[in-house]
Amino acid sequence: MQNILSSMLSSWSSSSSSSIEDDGLEDIPTAELRKDVEGVLEWNPARLRRWKTAPPLPVQPRHWRYTKHLDSKLLLRSVVPMDSLVNDLSKLAQENLDAMLGPCGLYPSRALGYHMKATAIDLEPEGIADGYERSSAEICGRIVTKVLIPKTRDWGLSVQWGRRVELHKASAGIDDGGHLFFLGNPDSGLELYRRAHLELMDPGLRTDLERVLAYAPKIGTWVFLSLTRKSKKLLLGMDQLAARGSFDYELCRTAYPNSTSSLKSVTVPPDATSTPWTLPSFPGRNNSDSGHTRTLRATTIAASKATKGRAEKVVIPSARRRPETTAYAPVPLTSESLVQLAWAKAVENDATMIVFNCGNHERLAVRHRGTQTLYISELYDTTKCAEPGYAKLHVGLYLAQVFDAIARAKAASAPTEPRRSSRKRPHNDNVAASSLPNKRSKRDPEKSVECPMMELASQCDMMLLHLQYDNYHSPSPASFLRTTPCLVHKTHRKPGYSPQIKRSYRLHECFEVILTGQLGRGGTGTVYGAKGRLTTKDGETRIQEDLIVKMAFEKHPQRRMRHEYDVYQQLAEHGVTGVPQVYGLFEDLEGGALALVMNHCGQDLWELRPDKDTSQTPVTPAQRDRFTEILQNVHRAGVRHHDIRAANLMINAAGEACIADFDRARLNSTEAKKEWEMDILREFMEGIHHNFLIPSPSMPGDEQEIRDETPVSAHAGSGSGGRGEGDSEVDSEVDSDESGEDAGEDSD
Numbered sequence: 160m161q162n163i164l165s166s167m168l169s170s171w172s173s174s175s176s177s178s179i180e181d182d183g184l185e186d187i188p189t190a191e192l193r194k195d196v197e198g199v200l201e202w203n204p205a206r207l208r209r210w211k212t213a214p215p216l217p218v219q220p221r222h223w224r225y226t227k228h229l230d231s232k233l234l235l236r237s238v239v240p241m242d243s244l245v246n247d248l249s250k251l252a253q254e255n256l257d258a259m260l261g262p263c264g265l266y267p268s269r270a271l272g273y274h275m276k277a278t279a280i281d282l283e284p285e286g287i288a289d290g291y292e293r294s295s296a297e298i299c300g301r302i303v304t305k306v307l308i309p310k311t312r313d314w315g316l317s318v319q320w321g322r323r324v325e326l327h328k329a330s331a332g333i334d335d336g337g338h339l340f341f342l343g344n345p346d347s348g349l350e351l352y353r354r355a356h357l358e359l360m361d362p363g364l365r366t367d368l369e370r371v372l373a374y375a376p377k378i379g380t381w382v383f384l385s386l387t388r389k390s391k392k393l394l395l396g397m398d399q400l401a402a403r404g405s406f407d408y409e410l411c412r413t414a415y416p417n418s419t420s421s422l423k424s425v426t427v428p429p430d431a432t433s434t435p436w437t438l439p440s441f442p443g444r445n446n447s448d449s450g451h452t453r454t455l456r457a458t459t460i461a462a463s464k465a466t467k468g469r470a471e472k473v474v475i476p477s478a479r480r481r482p483e484t485t486a487y488a489p490v491p492l493t494s495e496s497l498v499q500l501a502w503a504k505a506v507e508n509d510a511t512m513i514v515f516n517c518g519n520h521e522r523l524a525v526r527h528r529g530t531q532t533l534y535i536s537e538l539y540d541t542t543k544c545a546e547p548g549y550a551k552l553h554v555g556l557y558l559a560q561v562f563d564a565i566a567r568a569k570a571a572s573a574p575t576e577p578r579r580s581s582r583k584r585p586h587n588d589n590v591a592a593s594s595l596p597n598k599r600s601k602r603d604p605e606k607s608v609e610c611p612m613m614e615l616a617s618q619c620d621m622m623l624l625h626l627q628y629d630n631y632h633s634p635s636p637a638s639f640l641r642t643t644p645c646l647v648h649k650t651h652r653k654p655g656y657s658p659q660i661k662r663s664y665r666l667h668e669c670f671e672v673i674l675t676g677q678l679g680r681g682g683t684g685t686v687y688g689a690k691g692r693l694t695t696k697d698g699e700t701r702i703q704e705d706l707i708v709k710m711a712f713e714k715h716p717q718r719r720m721r722h723e724y725d726v727y728q729q730l731a732e733h734g735v736t737g738v739p740q741v742y743g744l745f746e747d748l749e750g751g752a753l754a755l756v757m758n759h760c761g762q763d764l765w766e767l768r769p770d771k772d773t774s775q776t777p778v779t780p781a782q783r784d785r786f787t788e789i790l791q792n793v794h795r796a797g798v799r800h801h802d803i804r805a806a807n808l809m810i811n812a813a814g815e816a817c818i819a820d821f822d823r824a825r826l827n828s829t830e831a832k833k834e835w836e837m838d839i840l841r842e843f844m845e846g847i848h849h850n851f852l853i854p855s856p857s858m859p860g861d862e863q864e865i866r867d868e869t870p871v872s873a874h875a876g877s878g879s880g881g882r883g884e885g886d887s888e889v890d891s892e893v894d895s896d897e898s899g900e901d902a903g904e905d906s907d
């Protein structure tokens with residue numbers, strides 16, 4: 160790999176003294192520059208000291224649950240020590256030192272001095288990550304920029320480090336959102352912060368980096384833990400994982416009879432053929448009789464034997480291991496769950512390297528896709544690094560990751576291989592094709608609701624939830640228990656009933672839901688496109704396309720979702736049409752999620768805007784009348800929607816109107832307020848009301864009304880087994896920061 164860079168740079172060496180931007184500074188003699196660069200490379204971050212208030216202990220963050228649904232081919236199978244990694248990276252930095260000694264107007268110690276003094280602002284992972292960004296990432300990013308663009312005289316930053324910041328979230332003691340990146344424009348073109356860098360960059364390198372932007376733009380994965388003893392123990396504990404033969408990857412506890420191997424699953428992106436590090440000569444690689452392959456094979460054989468033994472039964476998680484509450488409850492991290500989380504994040508980014516950092520200690524890791532192995536370096540004290548110093552190690556780390564990303568992107572774009580971009584699409588783009596209204600079959604939407612499959616499903620209390628999109632392909636589904644009846648089909652279940660839970664079910668007793676992509680995210684939940692599947696007693700499989708599953712994870716959003724169900728129930732009792740048809744509310748038996756299953760109502764008027772620069776979507780007179788009629792019927796049923804806006808007015812493929820999202824609805828509202836809401840809709844339809852995504856309009860006195868008119872939800876906290884209301888103190892601490900408001904108690 161070093162050769163790739165040397166050949167890339169050789170064309171520059173002859174011309175490097177020619178005209179370069181004139182900054183009015185004298186070039187520094189090479190010997191002095193070398194000395195200064197070497198001094199900077201010995202830099203170590205300052206030791207972080209504990210303050211009086213201890214930072215939070217690391218717990219499983221909210222997105223932990225998704226790690227259980229990765230495709231089997233992407234799961235972690237084993238952890239292996241790799242003591243040579245630090246040296247390999249140091250060597251790589253050293254070998255590229257000469258590239259930094261090109262024309263230069265300022266000593267790096269002066270240019271980077273400010274960043275060498277920066278430190279973390281607090282000891283939570285987010286604060287440590289911020290400190291890393293302001294010091295190490297600035298120093299190493301600028302040095303690596305100079306290596307990649309030796310013609311530049313400055314120490315500008317074109318190799319950037321950043322992280323996804325989630326506002327208003329209580330810290331879970333862990334932050335896994337950090338990665339390297341190059342700035343790009345929407346057409347995957349490189350768009351560096353300094354234009355001069357782009358002009359001075361070797362055209363070949365520019366093409367390579369543009370490929371990286373298109374293929375996997377997030378380079379590497381950084382995981383920060385709060386500065387606590389527990390965090391250091393978690394990093395230390397990874398040695399024990401390496402001592403075991405195989406990694407015990409945690410999946411959903413449902414034992415599922417159907418082999419998923421016959422189903423289409425993901426293509427594993429290849430590893431680079433040549434890497435700047437040497438993997439230890441572990442017997443597993445390229446040797447079918449090796450211990451590692453044996454481990455993989457043993458796991459697979461054991462799994463298939465167990466599956467055969469279970470015949471056609473679905474075994475749900477044992478009652479003893481069920482959590483107290485349906486809402487997200489923080490579970491302390493273990494070394495296993497930390498590694499699983501980091502691995503899953505690396506899969507999401509298609510990253511090869513992972514940095515585990517807990518303030519003063521750190522460990523690096525290499526993800527080997529082919530053998531599903533994580534190779535880990537030794538644990539080191541970041542403040543005492545010598546030969547290499549911390550800066551040198553991270554310069555090597557950045558270079559290694561950039562070269563690896565270039566090599567993989569290049570291989571993926573080679574004409575012989577079918578190109579498959581693993582670039583993550585933004586949320587709203589990430590639409591399940593099958594759930595897009597315009598991709599739907601030409602079935603009459605009303606008839607599809609009457610489909611026998613959903614009628615059969617309405618008799619099922621057990622819902623099995625699979626994820627099948629992007630890297631997700633649940634090896635085993637999550638078990639969800641019905642807590643409220645279907646509102647579309649008649650069932651013997653009455654509101655407030657509590658289903659009997661069995662330990663195992665035949666497949667025909669379960670209703671399966673396959674999430675096919677994330678459609679949106681709101682204050683209450685995350686919304687997914689989905690399809691339903693049901694296997695009849697005769698073994699026939701019935702499919703229902705065009706379902707929607709709205710999931711709520713926290714206590715307050717879950718209360719709101721239960722309230723939303725109650726509202727739909729009232730609307731159903733009054734025979735109101737033109738609102739989502741609800742098939743029930745289901746609780747995750749392993750805790751942490753509540754799911755509302757309904758039909759797909761199309762796209763909302765905000766999404767449907769033909770001109771995205773305006774806020775208007777034209778609707779036909781018939782659609783306008785229908786929206787008015789639906790709202791009148793909603794009001795007659797004793798419900799005020801309380802959130803009329805473009806994002807909640809929907810039109811399906813057949814052009815039918817629907818009003819959705821009743822989580823803020825008020826029951827028993829006054830006639831005046833309903834009339835006022837009707838005026839809002841009329842104004843909106845006439846195009847007078849400029850409906851940007853603003854909080855729903857309210858009228859004076861609403862707050863009082865909220866307290867007076869909305870009864871406490873009949874289902875609030877009515878989880879199976881008395882769950883839901885008995886939330887622990889920990890819950891309320893976590894939820895106090897949530898944006899979700901109490902159902903029926905939210906103020907405008």
Ligand SMILES: Nc1ncnc2c1ncn2[C@@H]1O[C@H](COP(=O)(O)OP(=O)(O)OP(=O)(O)O)[C@@H](O)[C@H]1O
Nearest residue numbers: 679681682683684686707739758759760761806820
């Ligand atoms: N039944 C449905 N059919 C089609 N799309 C839907 C449906 N329900 C929700 N969506 C999509 O998901 C988005 C978010 O859903 P919704 O507004 O119900 O979530 P929320 O968490 O209640 O958000 P809010 O903060 O607006 O109350 C909607 O704007 C819509 O695009």
